[in-house]
Amino acid sequence: MSESSQQNTRTSRSRRGPQGNGEEQAEERPSTTSTSTPEDDAILPADRYLDRELSWLRFNERVLELADDPDLYLLERASFLGIFSSNLDEFFMVRVAGLKRRVALGIAVPAVSGYAPLELLSAISAEAHRLQERQAAILHDKVLPDLERVGIGITHFADLDAATRERLRRYFDEKVFPILTPLAVDSAHPFPYISGLSLNLAVIVRNPATDKREFARVKVPQSLPRFIRVGDTGEEQTHFVPLEELIAAHLDELFPGMEVVESHTFRVTRNEDLEVDEDEAENLLQALEKELLRRRFGPPVRLEVASDINPAVLELLISELGVQDEDVYKLPEPLDLTGMFAIAGIKRPELHYPVAVPVTNRYLQDIEPDQHAEFFGAIRKQDILLHHPYESFATSVQAFLEHAAADPQVLAIKQTLYRTSGDSPIVQALIDAADAGKQVLALVEIKARFDEANNISWARKLERAGVHVVYGLVGLKTHCKLSLAVREEEGRLVRYCHVGTGNYNPKTARLYEDLGLLTASTDVGDDLGRLFNHLSGYSAESEYQRLLVAPKTIRSGLIELVDREIAHAQAGRPARIRIKVNALVDEQVIDSLYRASRAGVEVEVWVRGICALRPGEPGLSEHITVRSVLGRFLEHSRVFWFANDGDPTVYIGSADMMHRNLDRRVEALVRITDPAQISELTELLEMGLADTTSSWHLGQDGVWTRHHRDAEGRPLLDVQEELQHIAEQRKQQARAKRK
Known part of the structure; x- marks a missing residue:
């Protein structure tokens, strides 16, 4: 379940849930040169890519299948319905809107999947x-009836008894009517x-006087609860009336002297994609603030209407809004x-x-908030691999910054911020550090989709506190998840680092599955020091020891590792590739995996969302399997694992395999x-990719098939539930060892 995907947990748009699609945006063709030879490209079929837009829609269908699962907790099924809608809203606001804009400007090009622009828009609409x-x-056929059986329901206003209707009329008069604004449409309006x-x-x-019919629009206030509880029924019996039905039942109060004939x-x-030319914008902060105002007036890309709408009213809406027939979605209310x-x-x-309580990482247990030396000593003793939300973000990453x-021995902190929560303890820690006289650098990505306004606010607050705030590099979003603390110890400076796969957001960290590394490694410290200097100042540095950094070395570095596996396979040595990402779209990376498969390398892909790779195709990808896991938590970590003749090479980090990344x-x-950490990540990948684990399997035709029961009908392993058990076991083992 942008920066999409279950969980409703967004920072500024809190509706989105854990299976959210994240910060999707327009993708263009890759700008770098492939490492493959012309001969390699010539033997790969032209139709080897699945379409990324249709793949995204199939990802959202997997979210919908969770809502359709009668074995899932009932209110979680209701939540997945909401997540599906929130995901689809963002898809239309960004992906569909971007494609329509390019078509209108005459700059749209055929997709690498082979779809012409208008053909793709038609396929998207149909799907x-x-x-x-x-x-x-x-x-209507499953979730609402199941809710009704447990005493929860959505009730039509007309079906309420007289006493309840009267109570809701008073609520309307006191809470709703004063903030409604009816807008007439006529020659003067x-x-x-x-x-x-x-x-x-x-x-x-x-109008009874003239018998003339007129059109008006009434906006349902977003500041009021969408569903109003009816009756004093307590928690066990909970029924609601949609706010729009309450308003529709009292429209006569908005149009006194007029006869309300009908309402729908x-x-x-609308298009809510931002367009800011950073080269032309002297002050990126101010330019973004202006663009956020413009976003509200983007052109319409979808019109949803009640299925019983009057055709004449629908015709008026289509005409006035300027939408096409294929942009109209007739749906049963609500x-x-x-x-x-x-x-x-x-x-x-x-x-x-059931309530999930994150455990503190076994190496960080029993360290009090004022025991700074002990906390940093634990990191100095060994690299610490974190796995959220099974392991607590608050007692690890948040504690690292706090x-x-x-700590008076920490002299400087450098931090990237892509998305963070509205009451962020991370930001507060940076402010506290600046107040304490430390050198603090915050690299705030104010172009993070749908979090622009929130990040602008935090950037200004940080600046007022004396934090050095920078906005990254022109033309690039800073998406890496990095934190660096410089500490004085026995007359020398030691750099402590965190590199993660997820945002510095304590709220989403409880819902998103992510990995992170706390380390005092000199190599990583040198790498982060150089990278932060590159981001905040003038530097052409691109050589790192333990990092791969986009846009320079991630694609080329990973393809080199794929080519190494190909060489191992051709020499008869053990070769295997396992990748866990949110999206796999980049053609050069996909082609490298196709070449690996043709060389006999087993390639296993664990992808949450979009996958343009076509697995299982004879002569192309018969050694490639693709799995997807959706569930309680949003699978968000990225892991790249290469067997390397029995000495695995493993990376974790922030990058998906997409052109934008x-x-x-x-x-x-x-x-x-x-x-030990390589073994832990190996076990994680093996568990998620196993046929005995509940997941969706991608076919060569682009269709995903759910596998959640074995041949006897027994549930397959829930990997997220299993990881919760493992985290708790490690916690208990660590406590027993200390005793």
Whole structure:
């Protein structure tokens, strides 16, 4: 389940859930030169790539299949319905909007999958229509009936008894009516601007004096609860009425003296992709603030309407909004199922996943907040591999920065911030460090999609506190997850580092699966020191010891490792490749994996979302398998594992295999050198990729098939549940050893 994917847990857009698609954005063709030879390319078929947009829609269908799973906790199924909607909203706002814009400007080119631009838009529309119709069927035919059986329901206003309707009328008069603004459409009133993702009522009223019918629009307030609880039924019996139904039932109060003939709900999705020319913008912060205002007025790309809408009203909406027929989605009410997050939040523990309590990493247990030397001593003793959310972010990464801020021996802190929470203890630690007189550098990525406004706010707050704030390199987003603390110890400076796969966000760290490395390695410290200097000053540094850094060396470095496995296989030595990513789209990386498969190398891919690689194709990829795991947590870590003739080479880091990550972002992968940690990551990959683990399998035709039961119908291993058990066992073993 952008920077997408379950979890609702976004920073600024808190609706998105853990299976969110993240910060998707327009992808262009790769700008670097492939390491393959012309002969290599000539023997690879032209139709070897699956389409990335259709692959994304199939990822979101996997989210929808979780909502359709009767074995899953019921309120979690409701949450997955909301996640599906939130994901799809972002897909239209960015991916579809970007493609439409390029078509309109005449600059769209055929996709590498072979689709012409208009053909692809048509395929996207057909698939999106199918999925939204399937979502509606799951809601009305399965989830709502199942909820009703446990005392939770969405009730129509017309079905309420007289006493409840009267109580809701008073609620309407006191809480709703004062903030509604009916907007008429006639010769004196132009068609109003419809804001993106707002829910609206299209109202037809009749003037009794003239018998003339008029159109009006009423916006459903986003500041009020989408679903209003009805009756004093407690937690066990919980029923709701949609806010739009309450408003529709009292429209006569908004149009006194007029006859309300009919009303219909509708919703518009607009282009919300940012366009800022960094070369022309003297002050990137101010330019982004202006662009955020412009974003609200992007052109419509989707119109959702109630399935029973009057054709004349629909025709008016289509005409005034300027959408095409294929952009119209007729759906049974309620529209906008992101509102299901409100239902999913009901406190019925038996209908949710059991509470998961992260454990403190075994090397960091029993260290108090004021024991700075002990905390840094633990890192100095050995590299510490972290696995969130099974291991606590608060007692590891957050504690790392809090100790660094409070420890008088720490002289400087350098930090990247891509997404963080609204009340971030990470940002507060940086402010505290600056207040304490330490040198603090924060590299804030203010172009992080849908978090721009939040990050601008934090950037200004950090600047006011005396933190040195920089915004990275022109033309590149800084997406790497890096933290560096410089500590004085016995007359020398020691650099302590954190390199992670996920954002410095304590809230999403409880829902996103990520890896991180805490280390006092001299090599990593030197690498991070050079990289931060490159980001904050003038430097052409691109040589690192344990890091691969985009846009210079990640693609080429990984392809070199693939080629090494090919050489091992051709020499009869053990060769294998395992990759865990959120997305696999880059053609050069995919082609290198195809060449590995043709050389007999077993290639196993664990991908959460998009995969443009076509596995299992005879003569091309018969040695490649692709698996996807979706569940309670959003699989977000990136791991690159190469057998290397029995001496595995393993990297973790922030980069997905996409053009934007490899060409237009600063990303970092760090090589894991501790044999025990390499074994741990090997076991993780083996578990996630095993046929005995519950997952989806990708076929050569691009279709994903769910495998969650064995031949006898027994549930397959839930890898996330198993990892929770393993983390708890390690915690207990560490405690027993200390005793």
